[in-house]
Amino acid sequence: MIQMVTPDAFQIHLQKLPRQDETAIETIYALGNGHFGVRASNPLQGNSSHYHGQPGMFVNGFYDLTALSYGENYSGYAQHSQTICQLPDPRFIIFEIDGIRSDETPFDIKVVDKNLDMKTGVLFEIFDIQSPSNKQFRLTMQSFASHADAHLFVINYSVSALNFTGPITIIKQHPYIDQQIQTSVDDMRAAQRDLTLDRTFIDSPIPTMLISTRKSQLALIVAQQALNENTMQPTIVDDLPSYSKTVDLTAGITQSFAFAYAISYPHQLLDTTLTQAEFANSAKQRLTDQSFNELLNASTAQLAQFWQSSDIDLQGDPTLAQGIRFNLFHLYQAAGNDGRTSIAAKGLTGPGYEGHFFWDAEMFMLPFFIYTQPKLAKQLLLYRYQTLPQARQRARELAVKNGVLFPWRTINGEEASSYYPAGTAQVHINADIAYAVDTYVRVTDDQDFLLQYGYEIIVQTARFWLAYGHWATDTAHAGKFVIDDVTGPDEYTAMVNNNYFTNRMAQNNLSIAVKYGKQLRHTHPEKLIALDVTTAEIDQFNRAADNMYLPFDTQRQIKMQDDVSTTKPLWPIKTTPRNQFPLLLHFHPMTIYHYQVNKQADTVMTDFLFPNDQSAQQLRRDFDYYEAITVHDSSLSRAIFGILAHRLHQSDEAYRYFMETVMMDLTNAQGNTGDGIHAANMGGSWLSLIYGFAGLGLEKDSLNLSPELPSEWTSLRFNIWFQNRQLAITITQSAISVKLLSGEPFHFYLNHQPVSLTSDRLISQLL
Amino acid sequence: MIQMVTPDAFQIHLQKLPRQDETAIETIYALGNGHFGVRASNPLQGNSSHYHGQPGMFVNGFYDLTALSYGENYSGYAQHSQTICQLPDPRFIIFEIDGIRSDETPFDIKVVDKNLDMKTGVLFEIFDIQSPSNKQFRLTMQSFASHADAHLFVINYSVSALNFTGPITIIKQHPYIDQQIQTSVDDMRAAQRDLTLDRTFIDSPIPTMLISTRKSQLALIVAQQALNENTMQPTIVDDLPSYSKTVDLTAGITQSFAFAYAISYPHQLLDTTLTQAEFANSAKQRLTDQSFNELLNASTAQLAQFWQSSDIDLQGDPTLAQGIRFNLFHLYQAAGNDGRTSIAAKGLTGPGYEGHFFWDAEMFMLPFFIYTQPKLAKQLLLYRYQTLPQARQRARELAVKNGVLFPWRTINGEEASSYYPAGTAQVHINADIAYAVDTYVRVTDDQDFLLQYGYEIIVQTARFWLAYGHWATDTAHAGKFVIDDVTGPDEYTAMVNNNYFTNRMAQNNLSIAVKYGKQLRHTHPEKLIALDVTTAEIDQFNRAADNMYLPFDTQRQIKMQDDVSTTKPLWPIKTTPRNQFPLLLHFHPMTIYHYQVNKQADTVMTDFLFPNDQSAQQLRRDFDYYEAITVHDSSLSRAIFGILAHRLHQSDEAYRYFMETVMMDLTNAQGNTGDGIHAANMGGSWLSLIYGFAGLGLEKDSLNLSPELPSEWTSLRFNIWFQNRQLAITITQSAISVKLLSGEPFHFYLNHQPVSLTSDRLISQLL
Structure with a gap:
């Protein structure tokens, strides 16, 4: 097979990683291409109970529904959770020696080596395996998710005997789909979801099955094909379409078997234009006529384009340099590129957070794509545009008569949060998406996107603010536009009035609705008519933006997180035992809300997003105050504090935050990498580097760079x-x-x- | 049988009621004695699907648990709901004519008459029944729950032919207990609970069964005995212990059959001192040697004592006079008197609110008992005392290190509310109970109760306030004691800071802890030592009470419901369609909380409870302001507004509120009487009359009367x-x-x- 000549900084060698538990390794080495992701599990385990990993494949947008139940149910509550399906592992393989099958009787398996080559996208693995009859052999695997054909996952298995000469049978079939029991371990508040997937084998020259969900009624086709079909033909094993072959292993001889595994896009099961018959028909072709190497070369070429645009070459700290590339590679693996999907909080690497899309996508990950992969960034924003109807419906469910409200967490565009104070109440999601649209348009100058999609998002989200907020009449806020009963990014404070972050972001949302409205009034007045945007409405946007209330603590001279945030007692962070963090798993919300304690960057996010809002002195005060009350229980926190520490020239602190950000998953620092990567944190590491150390930012109608490297870097x-x-x-x-x-x-x-x-x-x- | 000579004002005649649906009638005519309640259902229906009522018996304190599930679960959330069990209907009877059984094939049944005699407690009913073979007969029933023996429910069935001569068989057996599916219809937010009850027949001279719950592991014995055993002996029908007898119906001849039905107290199923064998043994006795009339006379005599102490004789409005007695009678039927139970929101008349005890018991119903049945009042307070360990545990679950927190809704003393913003956050329950203890002690001068039980409740609840509130340092509240993150009685506003009602009640709680603490320091210093109450702690109570923050809107010159209540926009009550009420069933909490709209009396409850707090002018302003924003979606609202309207000499309005209060269930004004009576509202009608029109109140160490009757009354x-x-x-x-x-x-x-x-x-x- 191909030789690896990639420099170390593009490789992730297992031996060079800190010792990890098996599930964290599965996540770190997971492969994907935005359409699907496959965990790097032990290939013998399939759905077997013999092994202890968490194998599986996740397809972007392929989820099932489960009814949410509430002790007390209220009108407008989300009625269904959406859970990404943990699908059969395409890497699964069965060995049979001396009549003993590895899926029936456990074979001893030891990981000898793993190496991820991020230039080629190939995961190289060596396992030493021993049968119950004490036959030892070595399995070498090369796997990659194709970046040239989003549907393909490709694997080569090479087998050589270690202590015997004789026959070995390999069987490659679709593993059973049992009742799936999924718990989002990273999100321990979530209930266990019991999903049942159905499978139907489809008459096809190659083993092909249709997987379908019961409640969301989605269907997916998966098919596998041996790439060296001259030596391996489909057959039936255990009544299942399979490949199977027995070979003689002789000392020094390596037998190789390569497979392509194709995964369709999800479709509505009952879509009349795409019936099962058509699925079957579409599967009747061979997947590919290319060899493993040809497929790999095509994928590597595509990946080279990614690195050409997106690589960051940091000299002076090899660990960091490698860590950054690891993060960028995973971001790319995670990002949906079909305009119907986005980037889940865990990418496509694990079941955590049920595979939901949050504000993480727009606020933490999208900037990387906007600046380095603008076409992909557009696809991610199109996903939000496609879900405007659901967002409009959601606003109506909350009796908001105008505009839209995007869901706090979702796959299909509907709200899936079952605890509204830390879910739906985070209405800032609206302004976050509008902010991202504005950034995309300013960076790409994609006026066509603005006209066709972007302005509608901006206007509809701006309308929400006018409807949900109101003009204050009380003394403290007189003449100001206020927004009550919201939750900011900090989920340790909920349902407050005038969350600084929310109000500032809403102000921006209204302002850009005005800015682009005025622009379109000249260039495309028909667009304003189509969206029913009148001059009067733009004036309303403008007036609300100009008079947005932004709470300020005059005594402490800091931005106030909300109208009363600084009046609460301080949580005793220093005397809280370490095992009581994250607080949300150990304290009742009433207890947490009772104190000043931040889960993550909240008010200081505005210092970060709107650097011209405040003086250095103001930033200093805000930073010091909020850093002292922040416990970083969210992985979204450190990157922001790090960037601000950098701006404040606190080099050591900035560097420490940055290191923690970059290395979070490679070192399993949060202890839950096994449930999937922390994708937003990975995006945050790009923000830290480029917005932080390189000082990149938009300025007037162009950009600015204010670089300042840590002294360690060359x-x-x-x-x-x-x-x-x-x-x-x-x-x-x-x-x-x-x-x-x-x-x-x-x-x-x-x-x-x-x-x-x-x-x-x-x-x-x-x- | 006995002749009825009771005056009309003590009788509830079906013909004189507005036309009701069947389930409301079942509730209105429900019988009980504080230990159990039996709905006045069609006696043929048992658990049959042929009929449409909601038959059943409810035993105070007999509940099962169901796991509460949350889309997102947090530490300290209530993990189980407690649901009162809907038990087999003791009134159930089977007729067999021409080989056709009424429990297998529906017999046509028509209600001819119903009359409840509140002097005797007897429900008199006439049904005309027709078999599928067109045999018509009349069934006359007299039922009562004994007030002399809490265990007994007594029924006499009399049968006479209407259009035939011939045999009829009556079969009296315990109806099957099927899977119980209960939905608290009045509390439509609550999920359906699936409870399964088990039954075991016990070897006994009379048909006896043990009913047990699966999760709470409670057991109950029910047994029935024919009172005229010389003519009717136990037998086996359908493998079930039963009574059965075939009689010949001849024109003009009435055949009567009387039964006593005994219901034990609930016990722990696995209580080693009370095994099933002992249950069986205890059931091996006849229930009674008394005849129907003897049992009735004993009960009536006891009831006479109730009326002697508790009757209200209102002359000048017979409808009201009857309505008041109906309410007092139902309150008495509802009140647990064993020191281990209290008064559920629906009494023992229906499944609504799952049979939970709320603040309703102490704040709306207890005053009636304190002033007219002080021994019973003591039992109700003892129930709270018995649950102090659970309340202590609850405070710890909320990380409150001192004191106790009583549950918002409960049967067994543990929190059963699954939506904390309108449940656990109503921490005012603590102060409500303390207020009730103080009232009880002042009215009864029961110093022994104070010493043994009452002061412990007062101190432990006071301690909660010191731990949950804090001393403010912000400008707006500087030097004041504030209580954040609570919900007041008005559930249309949640998780606010400094709810006026809560703070005022907490202030009272702290003050009485000081008052009685100083008293006991002289009389029983050992009690203070036992409770670890120091002089320093009493000083802390005193200081917090003296400096309690009470929000006031200086612009409007009204008591403010909370720190920001009057800053919110007004809910458009007038333009909200009637079918959108109650709001909580039609709007998301985020929507409701966004506006000034009150479910019920909240701040004005303090005007009511602390009449010396404010001038008449202040009361006028508070009343006008809050009445305009109150929608009375809670049945606890009108009584309070009525009393205050009376104080403000708004006679017409006071009278209208009072009429609506008194007649709520007799007219099914809320439309949900079928799920059970509105017990707190019934208590409110007593408050309206006695605290309102009679002007009764405590004054210094005695009482005051400031009567003023509506002009309609003589x-x-x-x-x-x-x-x-x-x-x-x-x-x-x-x-x-x-x-x-x-x-x-x-x-x-x-x-x-x-x-x-x-x-x-x-x-x-x-x-």
């Missing part, structure tokens, strides 16, 4: 796309250079001073 | 107990007389002027 190199041009940026301790790789010359800012990239297409400047 | 007569003396009070339009029926002369107040009852034991005074 250089930082990365490319970005900005308004249809690609820039290569190199930052060292003493200088920055910006090179225009493609597109038209333009002007931008370095440390807020205007500079121009002209015909020589390169600027270098001492810092 | 007189109001009632007795009360006050500090070991019984008073007979007669109020007319022009005068009041107070007669000392027993006990020592004393001084009290009339219209706040001191008067003395001396040796002539009668005071009459013009008003």
Whole structure:
């Protein structure tokens, strides 16, 4: 097979990782391509009870519903949870030696090595296996999720004897789908979900089955094909369509078997245009005529394009450099690219958070894609656009007569949160999505997207604020626009009035509705008519934005998290035993809400998102106050504090936060990587580097770079796309250079001073 | 049988009621004695699906548990619901004519008449029944729950032919207990509970069975005995212990069969001192040697004592006069008197609210018992005392390190509320119970109760406030004691800071802890030592009480429901369609909380409970403001507004509220009487009359009467107990007389002027 010549910084070697439990390893080495993800489990286990991992495949958008029950049910409560399905593991294989089958009697299996090559996307693994009859053999696997064909997962199994000569049979079949019992272990508040998947075998030249869900009525086709079909033909084993072959293992001889595994997009089971017969028909083709190497080369070529646009080359700290690439690689593996899916909190690597999409996608992960993979970023925003009807319905369920309300957590666009104070009440999701649309449009200058999709999102979310907020008449807020009964990002405080983050983000949402409304009034007045946006409404947006109430503690001179946040007693963080964290698993909400204690960055998120809002002194006060009351029980917290520490020139602290952010999953720092990656945190590591250390930001109608590297680093190199041009940026301790790789010359800012990239297409400047 | 000579005002005649649905009739005519309650259902239906009523018996304290499930579960959430069991109907009977059994093939049954005699407690009913073979006969039933022996329910069935001569068989057996599926229809938020009861027949001379619950592991014995055993012997029918007899019906001849039905107290099923064998042994006796008439006479005599102490004789409005007695009778039927039970929101008349005890018991019903049945009142308070261990545990679950927190809704003393913002967060329950203890002690002068039980309740609840509240440091509340994150009585506003009602009641709780603490320091210092009450702690109580923050809207000059209540927009009550009420069934909590709208009396409850707190002008402003935003979606609301309207001399309005209060269940005004009576509202009708129109209240160390009758009434007569003396009070339009029926002369107040009852034991005074 192919030789690995990839430098170390693109490889994740098991031996170089801190010792992990098996499920964390399964997550770290999970492979995916935005359409599906496969955990790197022991290939013998399938659904067997002999082994202890958590094998499975997750397909973006393939979920089932379970009824949510409430001790007390109220109108407008989410009635169904949506749970991503844990599907059969395509890596599953059965060995038979001396009449003993590994799926019936456990074979001893030992992991000898694992290595993920992020340049090729290949996971290379060596297992030493021993049959109950003491025959030892070595299994070497190479697996990858194709980045050239979203449907394909490809595996090569190579087997060589270690202590015997004789026959071994390999059987490759779809493992049984039993009753799936899924618990989102990372989200221990969630109830266990019992989902039952049905499977139907489809008459096909290759083993093909249709998997369907019972309540969501979704269907998926999976099929597997041996790539060396001249030596291996489909057959029936145990009444199941399978491949099976017996070979003689002789010392020094390695037998190899390669398979392609195809996974369709999810469809409505009863979609009349896509009946089971058509599914069957579509499966009657071979999956591919290409060899393992041909498939790999195509995928690697596509991946090379990803790295060309998205790589970050950090010199001076090899551990960090590798960790960053690991995060970027996983982000890419996680991101739905079909316009009907987004990025789940755990990517496609585990069952945590039930596979739901949160604000994480827009606020923590999308910036990376906007600047480096703008086409993919557009697909992610299109997902939200596609779910506008559900969001409109949701607003009506809350008796909000105008606009839309996006769900706090969802797969299909409907609200799936069963605890509204830390779910639906996080109405800031609306403004988060609008913020992302604005960022996308400003960075890409994709006016077509704005016109066709983006402005509708911005206007409909802005309308929600006008309807949900109100003009205050009480003395404390007189003449201001206030927004009551919301929950900000910090879920340790709920259902408050005038959450700073929410109000500031709503203000931005209203402002950009005005900004683009005025623009479209000139360029595309028909769009405003189509959306029923009148001059009067734009004036209302404008007035609410201008008069948005932003709570401020005049005594402490800090932004106040909400109208009363600083009046509460402080949670005794230092004297709370470590095993009582995360607090939400150990204390009643009434107890937690009773104190000043933040789960994660909340008010300071606005210091981060709106850097021009405040002076350095204000940032200092906000940072110091909120850092002292934040326990970082959310993985979304540290990246933001790290970026702000950097802005405040607290280098050591910024570096510490950054290290914790980058290395969270590789070191299983939260202890729950086994349930899936912390995708938003991975996005946060990009934010930390590029928004933080490189100081990238939008400024006027262009961008600004205000770089400042930690003293440990020698250089930082990365490319970005900005308004249809690609820039290569190199930052060292003493200088920055910006090179225009493609597109038209333009002007931008370095440390807020205007500079121009002209015909020589390169600027270098001492810092 | 006995002749009825009771005056109309003690009778509830079906013909005189507005037309009701069947289940409401079952509730209105339900019989009980505090230990059990039996709905007045069609006696043929048992658990048959042929009929449409909701037959059943409810035993106070006999409940099962069901696991509560949450989409997101948090530490400290109630894990089990407690649901009162709907037990087999003791009135159930089977007729067999021409080989056709009424439990297998429906017999046509028509209600001819129903009359409840509240003097005797007898429900008299006439049914005309027709068999599928067209044989018509009349069934006359007399039933009563014994007030002399809490275990007994007694029934006489009389049968006479209407259109035939011939045999009829009556079979009296325990109906099957099927899977019970209960939905608390009045509490539509609650999930359906599936309870399974088990039954075991016990070897006994009379048909006896043990009913047991599966999760709470409670057991109950029920047994039935024919009272005319010379003509009817136990036998086996369908393998079930039964009575059965075939008689010939001849024109003009009536055949009668009387039964006593005994219901034990609930016990722990596995209580080693009370095994099934002992149950069996205890059931091996005949239940009684008395005849129907003897049993009835004993019960009636006991009931006479109730009426002697508790009757209210209102002259001038016969409908009201009857309605009041109906309410008092039902209150008495509902009240647990074993020290281990209390009064459920629906009494023992239906499954609504799952049979839970709420603050209703102490705040709406207990005053009636304190003033007219002080021994019973003591039993009700003892129930709370018995559950102090659970309340202590609950406080710890909320990380409150000192004191206790009583559950918002419960049977067994543990919290059963599954929606904490409208459940556990109503921590005012603590102060409500303390207020009731104080009232009981002041009215009865039961110093022994105070010492043994009452002070412990008062101190432990007071301690909760010190631990849950805190000393404010913010400008708005500086130097004040504040209580955040609570819900007041108004469940349309939740999780607020400084709910006026809660803070005022907590202040009272702390004050009485100080008052009695100082008293006991002199009389029983050992009690303070036993409870670990130090002088320092009493000082803390005192300081918190003195500095309790009570929010006030200086602009509107009204008591503010909480720190921000008046800043919210007003709910458009007038334009909300009638079918959208109650709001809680039609709107998401986030929507409801977003507005100023009250489910029920909240802040004005303090105007009611603490009449000396405010001037008439203040009361006027509070009343006007809060009445305008109150929708009375709770049945606890109107009585309070009525009393306050009376105090404000708004006679018409007071009278309208009072009529609605008194007649709520007799007219099924809320439409859900079928699920059970509105017991708290019935208590509210007593409050309206006695606290309202008679103007009874505590004043200094005695009582005050400030009577003012509606112009429609000619007189109001009632007795009360006050500090070991019984008073007979007669109020007319022009005068009041107070007669000392027993006990020592004393001084009290009339219209706040001191008067003395001396040796002539009668005071009459013009008003």
